[in-house]
Amino acid sequence: MDTMRDRFAPVVSRLLDEDPRVAVVLAEIGKDPFEAAMRKHPDRVINVGIREQLLVGAGAGLALTGLRPVVHTFASFLVERPFEQIKLDFGHQGVGGVLVSAAASFDWPAGGFTHMSPADVALFDTLDDWTVHVPGHPDEAETLLRHAVAAGDDKVYVRLSVQSNAQALPVDGAGFLTVREGRGGVVIAVGPMLDEVLAATEGLDVTVLYATTVRPFDERTLRRAAGVGAAADVVVVEPYLAGTSTAAVNDALADVPHRVLGLGVGRRELRRYGRIEEHMAAHGLDAASLRGRISAFLGERTAVRPS
Template identity: 60%
Template sequence: MRAAFVAELTALLAEDPRTALVLADISADSFAPAAHRHPDRVLNVGIREQLMIGVAGGLALTGLRPVVHSYAPFLVERAYEQIKLDLDHQGVGAVLVSIGASYDRPEAGRTHLSPADVALIDTLGDWTVHVPGHPDEVPALLRATVAGDAPAYLRLSILTNDRPRGNDGSLQVVRDAGPGAPLLVAVGPLLDPALAAVEQLPVTVAWTHRPRPFDTAGLRALAGTEVILVEPYLAGTSSRVVAAALADRPHRVLALGVGREDLRRYGTAGDHSRWHGLDAAGLRRSVTAFLAPWATPSR
């Protein structure tokens, strides 16, 4: 996804003089050719993430469309106050593009883990959040987002589904178990393990790359009594949205995602998926326990 982002943004910088890029050293080598061609619109502020956001806010006030890029914990957590004040409070738009996701680079330690990034962005007003599930989804999402004016967060990961599934961000039914069946909503790159987890279970599976704004109309059309959220970031991030959308009808929600416990260990991204129960086996255990009588293999 990172390579797809670099290639597409390099093309956009050449095509659209409104587009700008602000870096804090991360990926500076990858964007060196673009910086050479567009020195006034590709700015590297060094290891100063808060300044990076402030510069982006200033560029946006001049009419440019800034793209701001770094690892998720540096881009969102470290610079959250500047996002809140220099972008959100000023009413200007920028496109934040992160790499690293929740636990993509665990060998670097806790400083590079950021499962709470989407939850933090969710405290702000009217941001769009895209969580692509495959590298081939990145170019179109980036291009469409840069073409707009609203604030947006594009969350890139090393995790990927087996194939791209592009759409407008509405809930896309991937597996239909019929009316009244429990609904599982998978976000971004967790579709494949979610599908594997509910194999032979009477569960409808829907997918989205856009958890914000959440497709509440689609949710209401698809949801029965049981709703299962499978998100690649902090567990429960979208629970409030689902609860509000279904407030007028009885329902139960199971929110699966990255746990709040600090594991204090390294390992690989695959290890962390397993430790947080986000691999197919872990998801199946959680889903079958939640559904109880629903969790009978279909015949």
Template identity: 75%
Template sequence: MDTMRDRFISTASRLLDEDPRLAVVLADISTDGFAPAQRTHPDRVINVGIREQLLVGVGGGLALTGVRPIVHTFASFLVERPFEQVKLDFQHQGTGAVLVSAGGSYDWPSGGFTHMAPGDVALMDTLDDWTIHVPGHPDEAEALLRRAATGDDRVYLRLSLQQNEEPLPVTGEGFLTLREGRSGVVVAVGPMLGAVTEAVADLDVTVLYATTVRPFDGAALRRATETATADIVLVEPYLAGTSTAAASDALRDIPHRILARGVGRKELRHYGEMSEHLAAQRLDPASLREDIGAFLGASAGGR
């Protein structure tokens, strides 16, 4: 299976052939993959080098001329390092773009903390009117990228090496209800679905699948509480609690409890493998089963 990043490169390259309005802006990351497209479209595949603030600034300038820029690098260099440019060159100017990150929260542990961005979605959530997609499979990443490329709005597409075994038919709007139960609601975001599915296999819970996390589908969450208790578990592949406020606001008139699972705030000063980071953050199936079971208590029952 190809990775989400591989699929992004091949899909974006085809989109350049299909839509003359599009341009891809890079900062050395993924340039080898885009080399054929750059030879075909030298004026619409732009590599600014290791200059991330310029990366976003060039994308913002292109947007002001009517171009639809697809701006790409690792999440830590796309969101965190040039955040002022994201805020001013897109948000303040009122222009649109598709920001596509790679690297997730800790896809490349040996790269160290400079290449980790568990806080990227929380940081983007401080800006108004951004759509944030977190696909869980390369097919979903392709579908969401194609949707984003046709618009004029501001989109952040978060890619990761973590991925589920099978894709689901995502549309870019709302959550999918994968199963219904009575003892609680578990919201699995993007690549966390596989671990969540394994973790709750014997629990009587509703499972919602979220690949578009902003806007947050509060309506789907409310509907889920009509048949299940309002005990909510959020499992996100980035900073724990990123969507707690959105979920709580959706249920503001309904008594509820929320357990937030994701990447902790404390830095893990070890390299290791991605699987070891998942286990250390208690995002592996066994840890999730223990934490969700303890939160829901005896009411979780069995299936």
């Protein structure tokens, strides 16, 4: 199966053909798949070289001219390094664009900590009015990329990863999907965490929600799943910094008694490269670890459902 990033250049190249407002800004990384598009649209496919602050600033500048910029590089270079430019050039100037990252939290462990970005979504939470998509399958990435580019002049972040669920689901760029229903609590699986969550909760009496658009946060679906009016227990399993969405859950359930557990990438740096699977296990995000942590938090109410 191809990866989400494999889909990125072909999808955006077609959008360049279809929509004269679309422009692409690159910082050397990921330029090769755009060679044909560069020849076809030399004024709308721009490679600024290894200059990430310029990458974001140039994208915002194109937005000021009325174009719809798609800005791409690794998450650590797209969000963390030029964060001031995101805050000022897009936010302060009031323009929109589509920032598309790759490498996620630790997609390339051999690249070391400089190429890891588990805090990217948490950083966007410090800014106003950003939509954040976290697809869990290449088909979903294609759908959400098209949603993002077509979103008028909105500010959108699309987080691509080599990690993927086995099957795509019909995502709509807005709400959560209910994948499984139960009475002992709610588990929200974000993007590529769905398969691990489904394996971890197999047989448990819990509702599983699938989130690929995490900002704005789908409060309505969570409240319905939690059975608002009674006490609610919620677990959020995210492929980035643990606890990133706990405040969003607390806001959604502010009027009812509830508990929330945020599971994700820990703050401690893992200083051995290893493999993705080893990083997942070290952060307690593999199915076996998740089952223990979810069961311990939700307690007896998650007892195995009768067949």
